[in-house]
Amino acid sequence: ELEVETTFHWHGLEVAGDVDGGPHDPLKPGEEKVIEFKVTQGASTLWFHPHPEGETAEQVYKGLAGLIYIEDDNSKSLGLPDEYGINDIPLVFQDRIFDDQDQLNYNAVKNEDGTIGDTLLINGTLNPKLTVNKEKVRLRLLNGSNARNFTFKLNTGDAFVQIATDGGFLNEPVHLTEVTLTPSERAEIIIDFSKLHTESDFALVNEDESVLLPFEFSKQNETISEIPDKMNQFVLTEEEKVLPVTKRIELFGMMDMVTINGRKFDPNRIDFTQQQGVTEVWEIYNKPDMMGEMIHPFHIHGTQFKILSRNGEAPPENERGWKDSISVNPDETVKIAIQFKYKGVYMYHCHILEHEDNGMMGQIKVE
Ligand SMILES: [Cu+2]
Incomplete structure (x- = not known):
């Protein structure tokens, strides 16, 4: 019932590009749409928010966002x-x-x-x-x-x-x-x-x-719950540790001068391609600006990835798990191992929402 276009993006869900709710899938005022997908990933806390081109920041600011819980046999x-x-x-x-x-x-x-x-x-x-x-x-x-x-x-x-x-x-x-x-x-x-x-x-x-x-x-009765020693089976394989870097992402700029690999988002340009189900190593670098420097939180749609290293060092213990967003510090290089379960066109972008709206975003086509 909005008076403006919007989209429905599922942040962290592994789904096909055509239901991911990127800027290619606007829903116009008065339109209805049924969006169907099957959840095929483990227990996690994800979220949803709109992703219309150039308008994400305002719509999230005004309240369009919420959590998604995935539960499974393990979590229960x-x-x-x-x-x-x-x-x-x-x-x-x-x-x-x-x-x-x-x-x-x-x-x-x-x-x-x-x-x-x-x-x-x-x-x-x-x-x-x-x-x-x-x-x-x-x-x-x-x-x-x-x-x-x-x-x-x-x-x-x-x-x-x-x-x-x-x-x-x-x-x-x-x-x-x-x-x-x-x-x-x-x-x-x-x-x-x-x-x-x-x-x-x-x-x-x-x-x-x-x-x-x-x-x-409160003075109610407490529940006795234990935190188990072993909760998941997240593994960084030997193969993933030695794969060569095949994609480089350079985050740069401030205000409305932000770019990825020197370019601003163009909905008609595919920046990268990757094969469905094939793991690649991406290197993400936050290039400092003469005017200043800042952390850029980098997010990739449609997948969960693994952090291999931060500036060549193993990531901290609390980042040794599935991630869809990472903070990249000024002059830092982060390496990740990433594969896509499904096909389609996906966004990757800075999650400072005004940077995203200002074009700090690119597209990858998974085939
Ligand atoms: Cu940014």
Whole structure:
């Protein structure tokens, strides 16, 4: 019922290009469409948002985004906290600016380098808080912001456990005191509220200690859940480790001067091709600009990939799992092993949404 064109993109789903909801598949005002696909990947927390050419940032900013849960036999048998809203909590983090009429006015606050808000919404809620039992609680974190990065940590400095990346469970739980998510990245974490050193003023905070989500405790009965030692069978094969680089991606620029491999998006140009089911190694480089430098979160449609290295080093433990988006730091080179299960034309792009809209995007045809 929108007055503008939109598309339905399933971020992280492995589906054929013709149902992926890229800018080639607009739905016009008043049109209806049935989009069908079969889910053929493992348990994970994915999301959906529109992807119309040049208009993605505004539509996401105004609220068109949500989570998708995939469950499977493995996720149901692990014994992880899984009571929705009780000890399995979806948390979508988005920053916004409200005008003096308390409205979202995207065009008044739009920044070509990524719109940053002064007000945090979690699941669309202002001043949120979360009431939990003193038990293990699973938080499914999505950075759904247009451009802001978040570093999640506890104000007490306590550790927590990361159990899943963008595309599924890690093999083993990873103990951390903070986790950074750039736009579109997800992490599932478990906080053990029965082992805390404090009773009050407990909160999830950002890198600068600003409160993101305060916790309160209820007096209900807790569930005893364990975090298993082994959760998945993610493998980096010997073959994948020695494959030559066959595709190079260079991210460059700021504001509306952003490019990939020196070019802006052209819907009529296919930038790369790859064979269905064949693994290739891509090298992604964030080339610093004389004017400045910034992290670009890089996303590829229609697949989940594996990080081989960051600047030649093995990725951190909490990135040794399926990914569909990666933060690429200035002057950093990231190598990934990637294959596509299905055919079609897919986008790859910077997930700072204004950079995407400004043409920091390319197309790969899988044949
Ligand atoms: Cu960017």
